[in-house]
Amino acid sequence: MIKRRTMMGAAAALALGGTAMAQQWPARPVKIIITFPPGGASDAAARVISGPLAEKLGQSVVIDNKPGGGTTIGANAVLAAKDDHTLMLSNSAPISIAPYLFDKPPYDPLKDFVHVFYIGSVANAFVVRPAVPAKDMKELIAWIKAQGKPVPFGSGGQGSIGHIIGEMFKAELGLSMEHIGYRGAAPMFQDMMAGQLDFAVVTLTEVLPLAKDGKLRMLALTSTQKAPSAPDVPLVTELGYPKLVAENFVGLSAPASFPAAAQARLHKAMAEVLADPKIVTRLGELGFVTKPMSSAEFTAFVAAQVKAFQAPVKASGAKL
Structure with a gap:
């Protein structure tokens, strides 16, 4: 006891x-x-x-x-x-x-x-600057293939989710692309505004203000459900690219x-x-x-x- x-x-x-x-x-x-x-x-x-x-x-x-x-x-x-x-x-x-x-x-x-x-x-977004002649993912793929040389794509850093999604996109569609890792999205956006970078993969949070102002164009989101803050942007699943789904x-x-x-x-x-x-x-x-x-x-x-x-x-x- x-x-x-x-x-x-x-x-x-x-x-x-x-x-x-x-x-x-x-x-x-x-x-x-x-x-x-x-x-x-x-x-x-x-x-x-x-x-x-x-x-x-x-x-x-x-x-x-x-x-x-x-x-x-x-x-x-x-x-x-x-x-x-x-x-x-x-x-x-x-x-x-x-x-x-x-x-x-x-x-x-x-x-x-x-x-x-x-x-x-x-979600992450496939983003281009307005001067790029691509209004959707099919046009982006065609534009990349037409360049005749590796197309640089930016992300917020080496090992970022944008980096990996870009590599997945490259491998999935057999595209000629090379990664440029920035120290965060801000310097990358500066290069895009200056015309030194045409294409990037970045989180929706980071690009949303610039996209709303028409300074950058979002082509697709890497999620399985619509983002309330960007309801008009198509999902990769809707466009036939389910292997590109990746949410941060x-x-x-x-x-x-x-x-x-x-x-x-x-x-x-x-x-x-x-x-x-x-x-x-x-x-x-x-x-x-x-x-x-x-x-x-x-x-x-x-x-x-x-x-x-x-x-x-x-x-x-x-x-x-």
């Missing part, structure tokens, strides 16, 4: 300890590392949620952009922090793509991270050592943030489609995307 009471007491103490940890976390400001420069889709999403999340947590939320290394610099910085207060605004590039760009992956996206909260996904997810992930109680607190706080229709509307204006998920569902989603991207990334020949 005494032994049984002792075991019950220990179990109760553990439960109370977990509850206390959940209540105490965060004990200081929380840092969210973005693996891209300011101005991209991940950065935009992080800045929408950071203020409301800080209110829910009762601590400041600091955004820290750490681009480079095909997004692995930021991911490795999260793993190196070991302070239970550094998170990653996870997305397809560092999680589903980057590990396959190295002969020896710098980390395991499933074993080295816990994936706590799914925010949403955003964003969420909050942390090192595998991140305490379970802190995960629960973070998930609860973020669920409250996204329960605000104004936040969902703002994310929708940026091209994101949100969807409620438990941490387990988000982890399964990540595992499925990691598996799905392995073959096309390897086949693309892209390396870092």
Whole structure:
């Protein structure tokens, strides 16, 4: 009886300890590392949620952009922090793509991270500048084939999802193209405006303002459902290119050592943030489609995307 009471007491103490940890976390400001420069889709999403999340947590939320290394610099910085207060605004590039760009992956996206909260996904867009004589994907393909030399295509960086989609497009249709990786979308758009780059693959979030102003033309989106912010842009599935479907997810992930109680607190706080229709509307204006998920569902989603991207990334020949 005494032994049984002792075991019950220990179990109760553990439960109370977990509850206390959940209540105490965060004990200081929380840092969210973005693996891209300011101005991209991940950065935009992080800045929408950071203020409301800080209110829910009762601590400041600091955004820290750490681009480079095909997004692995930021991911490795999260793993190196070991302070239970550094998170990653996870997305397809560092999680589903980057590990396959190295002969020896710098980390395991499933074993080295816990994936706590799914925010949403955003489509990628095939984009040309207005001077390009292509009003749709068929005309783009014909124009590329007619050039007689490799056509440069831009993306927001080496190892970005735009880079991989461009390589998939190239392989799927046997096109002569060469990738130019920029340090974010902003310098790439500057080159497009200056007539130095004709064609790019980039997230809808990044190109939407320029497309609405008529400065760039979107030809197709790489999603399976229409984007509320760009309802007139056709989907690759509608155009007969189902193998080009690729959506860039964003969420909050942390090192595998991140305490379970802190995960629960973070998930609860973020669920409250996204329960605000104004936040969902703002994310929708940026091209994101949100969807409620438990941490387990988000982890399964990540595992499925990691598996799905392995073959096309390897086949693309892209390396870092």
